[in-house]
Amino acid sequence: MTIETTQPHGVRIEQRRVLRTEVPGPRSRELHARKTAAVASGVGTTLPAYIARAAGGIAVDVDGNQLIDFGSGIAVTSVGNSAPRVVEAVQAQVEDFTHTCFMITPYEQYVAVAERLNELTPGDHAKRSALFNSGAEAVENAVKIARHYTGRTAIVAFDHAYHGRTNLTMALTAKNMPYKHKFGPFAGEIHRAPMAYPYRWPTGRATCADEAFEAFTTTVRVQVGAENVAAVIVEPIQGEGGFVVPAPGFLRKVAEWCAAEGILLIADEIQTGFCRTGDWFASTHEGIVPDLITTAKGLAGGLPLAAVTGRAEVMDAVHTGGLGGTYGGNPIACAAALAAIDTMQADDLCAAARRIESIMRPRLDALAAKYDQVGDVRGRGAMLAIEFAEPSSALASAVAAACHRAGLIVLTAGTFGNVLRFLPPLVIGEDLLSEGLDVLEAAMGEVL
Template identity: 70%
Template sequence: MIEQQRILATAIPGPASTELHQRKLATVASGVGTGLPVYVEAAEGGIVRDVDGNQLIDFGSGIAVTSVGNRNQRVIDAVTAQINDFTHTCFMVTPYEEYVAVCEELADVTPGDHEKRSALFNSGAEAVENAVKIARSATGRPAVVTFEHAYHGRTNLTMALTAKNMPYKQGFGPFAGEIYRAPMAYPYRWPGGPQACADEALSTVIDTVHAQVGEGNTAAVILEPIQGEGGFIVPPPGFVAGLADWCREHGIVFIADEIQSGFCRTGDWFASDHEGVVPDLITTAKGIAGGMPLAAVTGRADLMDAVHAGGLGGTYGGNPVACAAGLASIETMREDDLAGRAREIEALVVPRLRALAERTGVIGDIRGRGAMLAIELVSDLEAKTPDAALAAAVNAGCHSRGLITLTCGTYGNVFRFLPPLTIGDELLTEGLDILEEAFDAAL
């Protein structure tokens, strides 16, 4: 058991981490970056312990993965039992119940009460890529519409869907074709202002697709109901629902990418639930399995079943150990009401962020839902000039004080907060105290 307490035994990073980092530089490809080079020895709940004995407060959850906490006992027990049975057979060769059970749970917890099917994969990028395959197969159409500030993965197709060039796309083209980008409903930066954003953005998207793609050529529209890497952009009320309705009207598959926002992170099981939106297809990963590699595409039975037998799958997709972890994670979310806990985290964190914004005058926007929250830093509140340098300085200050934080955003000026949903209030409060210290030191 790791005591849920921050401990600074050395400087961050310490000597043992520094030595390991030299080994990393000598043997690991330089393209695999490291945001905070402390090398982890153990983790539990809201604490990560490094090889120097430092215990850091975790506001990142491995990018929204360890939502049920590191070393969750249900996950440990389920994984241990499964490993003792078998570790792999390949579901496409000799299937097993665990895969089926995960698909049953996905049918239950994802939005809508219609008949559903699922297919399991290893990563969010795989899930997105297969969702596009399914949409194209079901509709017989080629085009896919994505959005400004979107992030959907690092494969060739998902890089094409992703908006941000550095570090995700630079030098890796050419990318997959028949991908079209539409304006994102970004209330803070919408030219007509937040109040006009929903209607104007939806109208602009519809006009863009009509003029540049053609509704009859469009297989799918893919949208993160709350954008992740793009800056935790929350579309205004009505935009996502209106987009889904328009897609339905024109026979276009509406894909909700809930890889970062899913599984109780936003205070609902899925961000789509907030407005009662039922996607045709939904992609999931990250928080689904307590840190084990598991992803899924879940959707309408008629769409999912449109693909010929053998058209979906993969050697490791739906690995039995990962499936066992997924079942235990979903059980934890349900039994411990982690969606409710996410709302409690929001209630504690947002007032502190508002007070920080008022005191510092450098926070242009506070946004998000549940335990998926962000602040956008600007050097000029009126001009909304992105301040990536300040974000980097505050981030470094948090790291040196023992708080794991993450930045994001197309302009590199957004702080995102993704604590484990099991984190205690004391650690949350201490983490916010550290954040304030880091701001004071950077300003």
């Protein structure tokens, strides 16, 4: 695998951490003052180090600090920032045209992305795809499609789920603060079932899959009625909810039950998709073939693009004109997606994700063995997390802040805010990955 160190415009970014000022530095603080004065305060910032350039696993801020990136813009820049194939494709497309609206005068790039998605997503059945702008928009449209196809209205989601910030997707999302607080009332006919969360399951890991499945089916039958359910939506690994990997076998049981009840299964692979977990899609690890799958984040190398891909008979049930949007499947974003997928295939980024796990997981396990405050280490591929035992955000926030000061971008997550999650670019070099883990270890030593 070739590690990107030179941006297409010829500026070399050495793949190592460099601290020239405190983080954030004086230029970033100036920009943040402007941000505070100009941008709505509801738009938060995790680390106000303003980025000027980025490549591979390094982000360079306006003060010249080179930060190791363990966040990838929330699993978006899996192929690295300014990936050469992506930049070249985007530049070429901008020169041709930037927009026509696919619903007015279409173009090949949209069709080509749909073809690639139909080929890559799980299952060998006939498929169709529709393109949108964001993950939340993809989820909204998956729900529309499921309701239209089945003639039913109820949707079942899970505890700890995150599906977006629009009205409908807030209803699907489990966590109140900051996503839902005082934004209601929310869309109706949304119901919630327990998630098979091994670390937090009351009777332990061994019983989690069976008991959670029983609780799920009981909830649906008693509170909703299976005959009223259009779809069950689930993240194969929950993202914002804390990188919860469902107990082995749970999702297979859910999928089989849905099929028997005529309920569609929607896999939200917005964060898990495109090599992130060591396979193209996390559903494959679970042995499930969703009826509909939503994708975004890692799809287009940093440009806004999302999709719903599903069984042809389900997708084609919607009347002409029932799906779409002015910017959905923008030609520049489509060009970026085709180049990003080419990069994933050419550089075997599924194998890269597994290699990242082989380096990171032993180090994270060692930290868990060293510190009693660490309750769980989990994840797959380059989607890994540690959960602190105390259901409070204090420790995770303190460790993340220490990492940020030392030049390592990390993110927190979890229903209780007590999870540190790691999403390095899949092109990150092993030396840089190890250096980032050294910073994490030092930060935990400082805080714990």
